[in-house]
Amino acid sequence: MKYDFARIEKKWQAKWEETKPYAAETGSDKPKFYGLIEFPYPSGQGLHVGHPRPFTAMDIVTRKKRMEGYNVLFPIGFDAFGLPTENYAIKNHIHPAVVTRNNIQNFTRQLKMLGYGFDWDRCVDTTDPKYYKWTQWIFLQLFKKGLAYKTTMPVNWCTSCKCVLANEEVVNGVCERCGSEVIRKEKSQWMLAITKYAQRLIDDLDDLDYIERVKIQQKNWIGRSTGAELTFDTNTGDKVTVYTTRPDTLFGVTYMVISPEHPLLKQWKDKIQNWDEVAAYQDAAAHKSDFERGELNKDKTGVRLQGIEVMNPATGEHVPMFVSDYVLMGYGTGIVMGVPGHDQRDWEFATKFGLPIIEVVSGGDVTKEAFVAKDDSAIMVNSGFLNGMTVKEAIPAMKKYVVEQGWGEEKVNYKLRDWVFSRQRYWGEPIPLVNCPKCGWVPLPESELPLVLPQVESYEPTDDGESPLSKMTDWVNTTCPCCGGPAKRETDTMPQWAGSSWYFLRYMDPHNDKELVSKEAEEYWGPVDWYNGGMEHTTLHLLYSRFWHKFLYDIGVVHTPEPYAKRTSHGMILGEGGEKMSKSRGNVVNPNDIVDQYGADTMRLHIMFIGDFEKAVTWSNEAVKGSKRFLDRCWNLMDIAEEGELSQKNEAIIHKTIKKVTEDIDTLKMNTAIAALMTMVNEFYAKGLTKGDLEQLMLLLSPFAPHMVEEMWELTGFAAKYGKMAMQMPWPSFDESKTHEAEKEMAVQVNGKLRSTVVVPADAADDVVIAAACADEKIKRQMEGMELVKTIVVKNKLVNLILKPKK
């Protein structure tokens, strides 16, 4: 009989739909396993070939876990708020909710076509008011705890999306999503105080089973640095405070620099003799985009503040002060001390403005460039009491001294900024706050949640940077929940990242209308045991959701401080030619086409076989045939399998393969697991097999090719025999002692070079192996005129004979 994948896949998908073998049971006595994949954004293009890679991998992991006796939660949902849908809606004059519904339907159909074992009854949709009620609820809790605040600040503004962006959404100075220029704009925005959690977000990484590069990238993004804040006296009577990681270089300070945005400048307006010049510089800086301002190798610019002088407490000397845009307002104090001898930026600035350069750490030539010591054993010079110390000694010594003298204090800084949380767009969760002229910002009572997104005529972004909701006067004008007086609703919406920051909790208890998640369900399922997703979300979704989860932990909603016990990441699928798949390149592969031509099981198998899961791989339509061929060969084994239990002749290969597949699935080495299965099948063809042998193959193959295996399971009578589907059987176990062959082929080396091989009994004693090696014809020839001076035997692997010419 031919392997008719189209008929078989349809048949089993219908059966699974009906009998729900993937339903997770909250509270079951079995050990739980919660496997999670990043829920997709339901775009209009439908499923991309990139989606099945992580989905299939986690599907295989969870199918194996079920067979190992776990109560598995493997859910799916849709992260459906966001700009592409909104832009499509604007262009085609269809409501975004309608677009979203259609896209979700399409995605659902495609995901079911691939045979994933999702518990569909737990499906969530972030745009469903029953879902975003709780997104809004979490925001209100953040607001009540003072972690959501509104402030006016320069923000990233995408000129094309007409919307603010979080720092994490700006890549190389352009919008992460549309690639348009991002400029800085003063706007009043809702912010979330993620920086309050910076230290915990670093510290708690230590105990998590995340792949190392994710941890490193998160730590770099949070960017912790330790140093000191130093306060200097000025001739105006005001004090200025700087942050430095190198207080030991205080004796080398020859000037100070203040950021153009610093409020102190305005305060000094009357004291700065060249105010007009300074104001002009401030104005110019304000008109530069972040990209222009941050451009590499750019000339240092600045203006000296005439009339302002700062005293260096270490030397008692007065140094000039400048305004320059190389100092950022958002980091440290917005003022830095200039140490041109030992900071390249300061050196460039000092050189340009003719400022003195003092060497305080020896080892370089500060007349040519700043000397930044690579290790901390360089010696301090020209630095009073620090002279002769190494940098390593000088830093703590100076910190201590600074504190004793009352000049400043030790300080930790982070590059992480608070999260800009409002967006001037329609298709997002409304922020459930009301602005009352008397009471200020007032939260909506929780009983009034969800605050449903109103129907509007036009959801186009406005040129004045206000949300489309602002034009809905009926909706905007409301009464204050606090005093009952007239008040206005917040018209900005939440960013795309809001709904995805907690969705994994909703899966645990998706239909609860009383709570975000019940205590019982959360304590049973939490935390997620294994979360796989893309590297591109490391500093966005992954960091944001860890932050929200920690907050929910603090207010007692969840029982663990971290949401995900384990995090792995998959590589991208590239188009033919090794380029990123894109419509414009015309190299996009649609999973539909592969499924139509070869079937879902081939698609699943191939996307796992294609290469190392963590690395990027190039898609090749040609190579798919190999995976189909393998499934055909598995199918055809039914014709040659003889009656009988597990056979003696195949025992070793079967146990070896069970071991390999079991271990490889746990470490996501799906490609080598499949290679091992191929090797076993090749051996079955060479040696013949029994139905008992075939049974083991079917069980091992079941997570990879579930449709075909169930059909084979039925045809070979095992379904009737056990009264279960293959996927419901226990995972095969192996006996370590049976994984070894009775005889081993061992390599024989002479002076480290391979010269021959010999076959000896497994685990043969060293002298037996050496004797066998010396008896080998090829080795005998090598040994002529030589004497054996040493032997090295590696059990079951090789023997190395060290020969020397006879005297």
Next chain:
RNA sequence: GCCGCUGUGGUGGAAUCGGUAGACACAGGGGACUUAAAAUCCCCCGGUAGCGAUACUGUACGGGUUCGAGUCCCGUCAGCGGCACCA
């Protein structure tokens, strides 16, 4: 500039703790079956020399450690990813 990762046949990729480099596939070549094609089955497939046994050589490059290095150490080059005027 800083941090991290990766360099293996024509191609995708395998190689526990340092132990037979190229598993498993794709492509290619040869053969069987067939009127023919597809499918299937068998054989070959890093390079050089040789009919062959075999020998030499080979994991980006240059050194080193070791009985033995794709794997460890030092240096160089190339590519990828992240961060980037963060004081």
